Structure formats: structure tokens, C-alpha cells
Amino acid sequence: MKKFIIILSLFMVLGLTACGETTTEATTAAPTTEAPTTTVEEFNTNASIQIYTRDTTSGTREAFFKGIDFSDAVDDNQFLATGYVEVDGNGSMISSVNGDEFGIGYVSLSSLEESGLIGLNFEGVEPTEANVLNDTYGLKRPFNYIVRDDWTGMETEEQIVKAFLAYMGTIDGKATIQANSGILSIETTDQSWDDIKANYPVCSADNSAVTINFGGSTSVEKIARALSEEFSGKCGNFIADHNHTGSGDGYKRTQGEEADGANKIHIGFASRGLKLDSSEPAVTGTYGQICWDAVVIVVNGVNNVIANITTEDIKKIYDGTFTTWSDLLA
The missing domain is CATH 3.40.190 (D-Maltodextrin-Binding Protein; domain 2)
Incomplete structure (x- = not known):
């Protein structure tokens, strides 16, 4: 009887795992601060990058685009890559990128901790309060x-x-x-x-x-x-x-x-x-x-293709030069 129960439990676990592997639709998960478990091999790097941006009245947007040397896009969406999605607040940005495995966006550092998103280092510097005060983190405002x-x-x-x-x-x-x-x-x-x-x-x-x-x-x-x-x-x-x-x-x-x-x-x-x-x-x-x-560049919690991003690379994402995640790995 014990062997039967163990075997039955194993089949149930395998069945649940198989169901998980066939799910491709992105979902909006409850915020978590746990580290992602997806590996680069598992993440579809050939997928298109979906960019998210704030509306043109946003101070976060202005700080972001000026910080990545893309001032043309501060007040004008025509300079952004085709297919961008505009959102109206930090909360909307967080829920949008949380619900999109292949999304990228930017939020206030004050919103990052409980967002469930991965905050990327910028030019090799971690987005922390200490690095804002010592003026080493470039996207401060x-x-x-x-x-x-x-x-x-x-x-x-x-x-x-x-x-x-x-x-x-x-x-x-x-x-x-x-x-x-x-x-x-x-x-x-x-x-x-x-x-x-x-x-x-x-x-x-x-x-x-x-x-x-x-x-x-x-x-x-x-x-x-x-x-x-x-x-x-x-x-x-x-x-x-x-x-x-x-x-x-x-x-x-x-x-x-x-x-x-x-x-x-x-x-x-x-x-x-x-x-x-x-x-x-x-x-x-x-x-x-x-x-x-500070403004932090963020990606979905299952995306650990990159941990650091440069000014050049993030600008190329937002102007449409880079269109897939594999472009960042080339």
C-alpha cells in the first residue's frame, strides 16, 4: 500500500509539472521578492522585447530618458520602438511588466522592493540608496x-x-x-x-x-x-x-x-x-x-537573461534597434 501511495504521488507531481510546462500565456502574479529560478537556457531569448513607458507628463519618464541620453523621447512617442505600451503610473508599470514575461520598463526605486520585479544594475552600479547618495548611480532624480x-x-x-x-x-x-x-x-x-x-x-x-x-x-x-x-x-x-x-x-x-x-x-x-x-x-x-x-530599469521576475544594462543597450531597446532578448547577448 505504501509503495502504491508513493507511486501515485509521483505521477501527480509529474502531471502538475507537465501542465506547467505547456503554459505559455504570461500571467500577473502576486508580487514576490524571491529570486527567479528560470535559467537563460529556459528563457526564450528569441522572443521580442516588449517595452513599457510612462506617459509624457511623468517625471519618472523624463528622468529615465534623459538619464539614458535619449532626450528626444521625453515628450514625444514617435521616437520609440514600434509596439510600445504607455502606462499612467508606477502601479500600472509594475502590474504590466509583472504580467509580461518579455517586458521591460522603469519604476521609481521607492517602488522596487515590493514590486516583484527584477531591478537591473545600470552601468555596473546597483540601484541602492547608498549609491544614490554617493552619486555613483546614474539614474537619480x-x-x-x-x-x-x-x-x-x-x-x-x-x-x-x-x-x-x-x-x-x-x-x-x-x-x-x-x-x-x-x-x-x-x-x-x-x-x-x-x-x-x-x-x-x-x-x-x-x-x-x-x-x-x-x-x-x-x-x-x-x-x-x-x-x-x-x-x-x-x-x-x-x-x-x-x-x-x-x-x-x-x-x-x-x-x-x-x-x-x-x-x-x-x-x-x-x-x-x-x-x-x-x-x-x-x-x-x-x-x-x-x-x-532613482529610476530603476526593471524586467519580469522570470527573466534573468541580464543583471546589468548599459546606457547604449537600453537606448537601443527603446529606439527599436534591439528587438529581441538575444540582441543583448550578441
């Missing part, structure tokens, strides 16, 4: 904020936002930024919120009926939500409303064309530098840097 310049009829909101900006620079705020993957240094000279809160009397009032509207970059959203949730309890329990739709909207909805419309916000975020000399002429004193982040 700033996380910035911008606030309104016209606060007419929004005096209480203005005072809360000023207090919020001050809080971001305290030891308390910086610790929250760090805990949510923002890259910065905490200095011994940094003050705590307790040291400066008396300068912001608005935080002693009951602000539970006041709504502060946050928006802009999806890459900065995690940090913005954590800061606002924490700071609300320190500043009269104001309501934090988040609607993050891209770095470009961070400017448009604070000082740009939508600043006085239905989508207006009080503070916006950008995962890139502001275009101060062209399309985003922000008022001096209304913007600044929160921390650093």
Missing part, C-alpha cells in the same frame, strides 16, 4: 514640491501648508520620508517639530473641517500620504485629500492652467526638476526639494 502662489480665500489652508513644509525639514519629517524610501541625510543640526511648532499657531487650532488637497507625482505619493497622515494629528486634524495624477499636474493645479479650476490643489509634487525656464515658471519661494530618488 529629485523629488520636489510646489505650492500655490495665490491663496485668496484660503488663508487657513496657506498656514497649514507652510507648517507642513516646515515639518518636512524636521528630524520627525525626514525620518518619515526615509521610512517611505525617500533618500536623504538626517543631520545632527536638524530641529525637531517640538522645537519649531510654536512658530505655527495654526496647528493649535481645530482644523478638522479644513481639507488640504495634495496631488502631482505618483512616485512621490507614498511619501506624501505618510507625511500628511502623520502631520494631520500634529496640526489640528486637518483632512488630507490625495489625487496624484503625474508630475505635470503638480504644477498645473497649483500655479498653472488648472490652479483655479475644479482640480486645483494646495500642494503638488514632482519626481523631477521643475521646468522653470519654459513651461513651469513657478514663483520664487514656492517650490523646493524633498529628497532624492
Whole structure:
């Protein structure tokens, strides 16, 4: 009887294995950080590379294409390889590449750890916070904020936002930024919120009926939500409303064309530098840097054909010169 059970179990295992080997459709798996088990021999290197990109308002997209010396593609899809897929946020990028065995894309370093994707070294340098701070990782970019310049009829909101900006620079705020993957240094000279809160009397009032509207970059959203949730309890329990739709909207909805419309916000975020000399002429004193982040080139969790990619190779993928994974191995 024991031999029969062992043999039956073996047939069941073999049967399940055989079923797995006949499945060719890519599926969206639950995020995992486990290392892939597929070998180069098992991965179909003759398959076409499917490229994914962010929309043209994305700060992540701008940092990526400028970082790989492909600035023509920052605002114009016509320079991209045929068949590209455009997605509208870090979350969409992660789910798209997770669901495509042969996909390649790019995400914020702050999104990588829990994404289930493989982050590639860039020019031989690992994408880590330490390498961003020591300036050896090439695809770094700033996380910035911008606030309104016209606060007419929004005096209480203005005072809360000023207090919020001050809080971001305290030891308390910086610790929250760090805990949510923002890259910065905490200095011994940094003050705590307790040291400066008396300068912001608005935080002693009951602000539970006041709504502060946050928006802009999806890459900065995690940090913005954590800061606002924490700071609300320190500043009269104001309501934090988040609607993050891209770095470009961070400017448009604070000082740009939508600043006085239905989508207006009080503070916006950008995962890139502001275009101060062209399309985003922000008022001096209304913007600044929160921390650093980096862009990481990512592939599906079963793809371990490469662990490192160069500027030349990734550009050739996105401009259509390289069309199959075997092109990278030539």
C-alpha cells in the first residue's frame, strides 16, 4: 500500500509539472521578492522585447530618458520602438511588466522592493540608496514640491501648508520620508517639530473641517500620504485629500492652467526638476526639494537573461534597434 501511495504521488507531481510546462500565456502574479529560478537556457531569448513607458507628463519618464541620453523621447512617442505600451503610473508599470514575461520598463526605486520585479544594475552600479547618495548611480532624480502662489480665500489652508513644509525639514519629517524610501541625510543640526511648532499657531487650532488637497507625482505619493497622515494629528486634524495624477499636474493645479479650476490643489509634487525656464515658471519661494530618488530599469521576475544594462543597450531597446532578448547577448 505504501509503495502504491508513493507511486501515485509521483505521477501527480509529474502531471502538475507537465501542465506547467505547456503554459505559455504570461500571467500577473502576486508580487514576490524571491529570486527567479528560470535559467537563460529556459528563457526564450528569441522572443521580442516588449517595452513599457510612462506617459509624457511623468517625471519618472523624463528622468529615465534623459538619464539614458535619449532626450528626444521625453515628450514625444514617435521616437520609440514600434509596439510600445504607455502606462499612467508606477502601479500600472509594475502590474504590466509583472504580467509580461518579455517586458521591460522603469519604476521609481521607492517602488522596487515590493514590486516583484527584477531591478537591473545600470552601468555596473546597483540601484541602492547608498549609491544614490554617493552619486555613483546614474539614474537619480529629485523629488520636489510646489505650492500655490495665490491663496485668496484660503488663508487657513496657506498656514497649514507652510507648517507642513516646515515639518518636512524636521528630524520627525525626514525620518518619515526615509521610512517611505525617500533618500536623504538626517543631520545632527536638524530641529525637531517640538522645537519649531510654536512658530505655527495654526496647528493649535481645530482644523478638522479644513481639507488640504495634495496631488502631482505618483512616485512621490507614498511619501506624501505618510507625511500628511502623520502631520494631520500634529496640526489640528486637518483632512488630507490625495489625487496624484503625474508630475505635470503638480504644477498645473497649483500655479498653472488648472490652479483655479475644479482640480486645483494646495500642494503638488514632482519626481523631477521643475521646468522653470519654459513651461513651469513657478514663483520664487514656492517650490523646493524633498529628497532624492532613482529610476530603476526593471524586467519580469522570470527573466534573468541580464543583471546589468548599459546606457547604449537600453537606448537601443527603446529606439527599436534591439528587438529581441538575444540582441543583448550578441
